[in-house]
Amino acid sequence: MTDHGTDSQDRPGSRDGASPDGASTAGADSIPTDGHDGDHDGDHAGAGLLAIRGLSVSYRTRTGPLPAVQGVDLDVEPGEIVALVGESGSGKSTLAHAIVGLLPAGGHIDAGSVRFGGRDLATLSERELRAIRGARIGLVPQDPTVSLNPVKRIGVQVAEVLRIHRLATRRSAPLEAVALLERAGLAEPEIRARQYPHELSGGMRQRALIAIAIAAQPKMIIADEPTSALDVTVQRLILDHIQHLADELGTAVLLVTHDLGVAADRARRIAVMSQGRIVESGPTAQILDSPRDPYTQRLLRSAPSLALIRAIPPARTAPPARTAPPARTAPPAHAVPRARTSPSAAAEPSGAAERPLVVVDNLVKEFPLPRTAGGSARTLRAVSDVSFTVNRGETLALVGESGSGKSTTARLVLRLVDPTAGRIVLDGDDVTAARGARLRRLRRQAQIIYQNPYASLDPRFSIKEVITEPLRAFGVGDRASRTARARDLLDRVALPASVLERRPAELSGGQRQRVAIARALALAPQLVVCDEPVSALDASVQAQVLELLAELQADTGVAYLFISHDLAVVRQIAHRVAVMRAGQIVETGPTDDLFTSPRHDYTRALLEAIPRWSQQRQAASPGDGKPTGIGGRHT
């Protein structure tokens, strides 16, 4: 078979290639098409490939049926990419699964029709649906790390599709599986075919799943958040490849995603879903330029990767004047040219003004690895030789992909993990090996907000107990004054006092994160480490929490060490950014400089991983001043 797939996978597709009209190339390829179905604009012209009408799906629960999808209409034309966009719980995944009759237990189609290739899938028997699944409609699942059978070899799992639909013999299937893996963009497909899923990275597994989805050359692929479990740089490659294959094979793609930026980048048409209904659908440009529905408008405003457009900081507070530490010789051009507004008292400490709040020098953390067959004890260097400073009232972002050591660094600073080497100085006090009273002084000055608000609050505690725990631990005040302080803090994070007696389980994710913020601020610390504080939240909630963090910084002068993998978020909140990769900081600089003129290749790669559409927008956006466009170097 052709090796188109491998060739182009790493080449960023030209911007014009994103135009979904490329579908017309289908059939021109060397791939044999199914004889009986003709071309995509064949026998049922006009009817479209997929036509969903009035589809309603509900889940049976003990308390009665719970509607998940209500009266949805959706069309997919042959060869086009349609994006189904919505936040978690909007019913988009349920809708995608209902098309091929793969609803989870308790799910049931109540009404409506799913016409595909002239037949109503909603009325087909399980046996008839089986002939459709895999053969006519492929599915790329959400989380590649758990979507392959762990005890079967990759090749066998790909070949299985062909065997089920009798598209290959026992003898030819393994060879075809290898060809398919190659087509899906896996290097060394013969080796991959003989490996087990756990031996492959997440991105490689997703490519194997793509191979499964395209094996029988289906007319349509349903891609259910195909990249949300992957690192950003891998995400783009996978999406590029899906798009490339769709163009090449003339396959239609229903792309389910929560990221409007991704949708805008890839799809010809977008359908926006909320609370089980499609609130708006239309050509991509129309949705983006003139959204009619208020929900779409809100989504547009808060979409993570689109946030770059309005990167000018309503959210970001005035940066302290001394952004660049004196030690580093930053060229004057890099100084942030932003006016100081309303300097708060805490942000302007008189005596200690020159001294940075946190100084980290050559920090190293090694974890011992269990002895391997070699017999020698090995170590994993999670953090190697990291140095940075955080000034008072400043936000320093540590950016990197998973495994880059950014979270470990944060926990080292808080002395939740002991460093192997290096020095940590907090407010002039060397806390690298602090014990007892000195360690408790550190605990009092530095607090942390975690990524997952569902895990960071003790489920048995009431909100009052959660917020007052630091006060209790340091014996601050009596019971009554602590409760008063908790009420005060809740007010600061815009939660009603009525939640004091609730349990965390009764609050939403965003509310819980507000509680976690209140807890972190209870002792009025000077430093708060935010470990991916918004990445577990829905887009619209993310924006609110970020704004809250910025407001609190303006009010209290607290400094943030902000850990994130999401550049868009970082751009919104950070004064300075340090980019981490494989345990090292590869580049540090003021936020704007880093975004407009990145010096390190890795920083550029990260920036490119942001959906291109928003970059175009950003480049064109007059408000942002510099028209350089990060992708500009490709032209």
Added chain:
Amino acid sequence: MSRSLAAGPAVQAGPEPPSEAMSPAPGPRLGVDVRRLSRFFLRRPGLVLSLIVVTLVVLAAFWPTLFTGRDPLLGVPADNFQPPGARHWFGTDELGRDTYSRVVHGAALSLKATLVAVAVAFVVGGALGLVAGFAGRWVEDVLMRFVDVLLSIPALFLSLALVTALGYGTVKVAVAVGIASVASFARVMRAEVLRVRQAVFVEAARSSGTRWYGVLGRHVLPNAMGPVVVLATLDFGTAVLAVSSLSFLGYGAAPPAPEWGTLVSDGRNYLANAWWLSTLPGLTVAATVLATNRIARALDGEWATQR
């Protein structure tokens, strides 16, 4: 199966559980919602029956005269080998003793032994697991190796060895049974402590300055307790079986005293002509164990949803 109490298992299993935005806003907390509780039980007749059985057994153990006025030890030779009927619900034995009253009075001995066994396992095993899980390092290694060894000896063999060493009697049998299940309690407790200790909220407590004993008492122990309590209810059934097995083998209470296992064993000699002598006490044991296991399963589901 164990999640049968979950409010909406089907929805949770969905590819995309409805977020909090969709679910109804949390209302004010009521202590116990009577209507929900009654509906909960109405849908689970087996659970209700189990609760009734356990209540009856407990009542019989502490106030046997509520159920029967007859003396379990007094035989009426003329009435021997009477089949079950209106006068003798469970029939009579070779000495003309009323089997029903012997079963009722036997509940006291058997229940006492079971409670002692579970208490020994819970306290000793729980303490071992807690210390191992919280202390870590070599302490954990030593304790868990010891637990591994306990586990490697089949429970009944271990109990038999202990009975050999300690001697016969209800309490000794109970202690032997309890020690034999120390290992599983230690394991569950340690696993839970480790799980909870790694929870983000525990690190959060640490980083907000809570001292280690505060972390242990306020966060780790309460959150680790659930599965151990479930194990205790499950172990209750196991202990009833083990205690009655040992007394069936003849290591329990001395002869005239009615213990459930002993009753079954005594009836063995008359299987051919008096089936009720073994059958009915055995059924009582089976019903008790079934009931406690059912309750344990319900608790398990409840805890599962709490977490």
Added chain:
Amino acid sequence: MRRYVIRRLAQAAGVLWAAYTLSFLVLDYLPGDPVSAMAGAGMDSSAIDPARLEELKGQYGFDKPVLVQYVDYLGSALRGDFGDSVSTGRPVTSVIADALPQTLQLTGAALLLATLLGGGLALVATYTSQRWLRQALLSLPSLGVSIPTFWVGLMIVQLFSFRLRLFPAFGNDGLRGLVLPAVTLAVPTGAMVAQVLAKSLLTALDEPYVQTARAKGAGRARVHLGHALRNASLPALTVIGLLVGQLMANAVVIETVFARNGLGRITAAAVSVQDLPVVQGVVVFGALVFVLVNLVVDLIYPLLDPRVVVAATVRRSPA
């Protein structure tokens, strides 16, 4: 892999040594004066002849310090000598060896039955789409683990021997004599196997990779047998390994019920007359069987689950 096997063997030896030590402590040390117990063998201790007591103490070495006793005993245990039975005077090792074949037959047959019936029940229960059948089948195992084994035995004897006269009620009478005890012994074990396998099958069927298989167009049987079963059999295998020890111990009860000769009968008798060397021998033997079976299970595991070898060498790297 070689290293893994060697490490596991060393672990097994360690566990056996500890089990021996534990049984030594419990039996020879804790109860205070085992010799009078032995000499009396259940009788009133005042009736023991003091001379006989001294003789016994010398014979068993109880006049030496405990540590010396322990080292002596461990040394002979390593050579396969667990002492002589107090009641019969025969070497413990040969007492166990003579009784073993009968018990192996019984437990082997029971294990086979339990695996087949329990596994079959779990498969059918999770495969069927009839709700009532699934519910009915899934409720059977919890019944099986709740009924006292000895009682099941008595009921079976009553029905099949006394009423239907199909099988002999007692004794070691060949295959026909094996049927009833093996079935009885298989009931609790099979129930456990069914519980675990059904639970892990249901879990496996909920996994995303099953969804992937269904999205390929795979049918029910292929999904069930080709994807879910192999993944689900891993926990079941572990449980079967753990149950072998329990099976041996239950043989004590079953052999008593059916009056079969075997290791169980000998154990019960030894406990009754406080024949310490025999009890200790049986306990250590039980641990040996347990350790060996689990060693085998651990060695089979990597064949079924490709991830296991990796897990054994590079456990988990810190996140």
